[in-house]
Amino acid sequence: MQQACIVDAVRLPRARIGKTGSKYSELRPVDMLKPLFKALTSRQPIETSLVDDVILGCNTQVDGQGANIAKTAALYAGWSDSVSGATVNRFCCSGLDAINIAASKIKSGMSDIVVAGGVEQISQVPMFKDKGDWFSNLKVMRATRFMHMGLSADLIACHLGFSREQLDAYALRSHQRATNAAELNYFSKSLVPIEENALAIDNAVRPEATSAQFEALPVAFAEALEQAKPALAAAGLEGIECRHSAGSSPALVDGAS
Known part of the structure; x- marks a missing residue:
């Protein structure tokens, strides 16, 4: 081999x-x-x-x-x-x-x-624009038990026992590590800016973020959870709480590698 x-x-x-x-x-x-x-x-x-x-x-x-x-x-x-x-x-x-x-x-x-x-x-070709049956056809969605990824993340967090505080701490640590890596030029060899574009480094990282700021963010998927409660109850998945916020969810970015 x-x-x-x-x-x-x-x-x-x-x-x-x-x-x-x-x-x-x-x-x-x-x-x-x-x-x-x-x-x-x-x-x-x-x-x-x-x-x-x-x-x-x-x-x-x-x-x-x-x-x-x-x-x-x-x-x-x-x-x-x-x-x-x-x-x-x-x-x-x-x-x-x-x-x-x-x-x-x-x-x-x-x-x-x-x-x-x-x-x-994503700024020009948004998620779900392909209108696949898995997330746009109600019959298929029900038959395959489709669930939005944000709600799935909350379901998994609750099932595995991760608290809102733990999720916020993990996300904050990720931003801190990314900031530190950029400051130490760990990414300098791999980053290739587009010449006519001023963006030379990732701008999705929050270098000044604090735990207090993350704690103050509202949960991200409360509306989706409310709509899904009957289906979750029918599947025996009651007691699910919203635990992710914008801080612990991946930022929407445009990118290529």
Whole structure:
């Protein structure tokens, strides 16, 4: 069995989405990926025709993220026509799974060089815009017991005994670690800013956040829980409480790797 190893890693600084969009809102998803493909070829002097495959994870594959964006982005960046491309969807784990698939192809001997990563431009292609039956068709939703991920997080937290205070503390520690890593330039080698864009570092991290600020945030999914109570009761899942807030929930960002 061949050994799989990561030769290089590049990504855009993550752009937080606010009321007016993000720093990348005026771009197309392929424009977010293009500088990353360019960076790889400048940092690793290899003919792109030798790359066996490009595998990208993408959750919402419609509009600018549709039509196999992995293949489209490789061509758009000027890579060889011979490079294959595949776009995978495992929801929030799509990019990670793209890397796992790439490693599996190399270890099995199917491929020698694979580029893997992901892209999501939520400011332009919002979650659920693909209108899949799992979350837009009531019959399918009921048959498959669909539950919104925020409500699922509260369900798991209650089931495993995590308190609101523990969730806030964990989230705050995550922001502190990310801030510390940025200050120590741990990300400097992997970050590739878009030239015409002023964003040079992640702007989704809250470096000044405090535990008091996190504690003051309202719970995030109270309305969803209220609507779901009859279904939860029917499934024997009573006693669920809202424990996550905006502080302990992942920020919506535009990004690519």
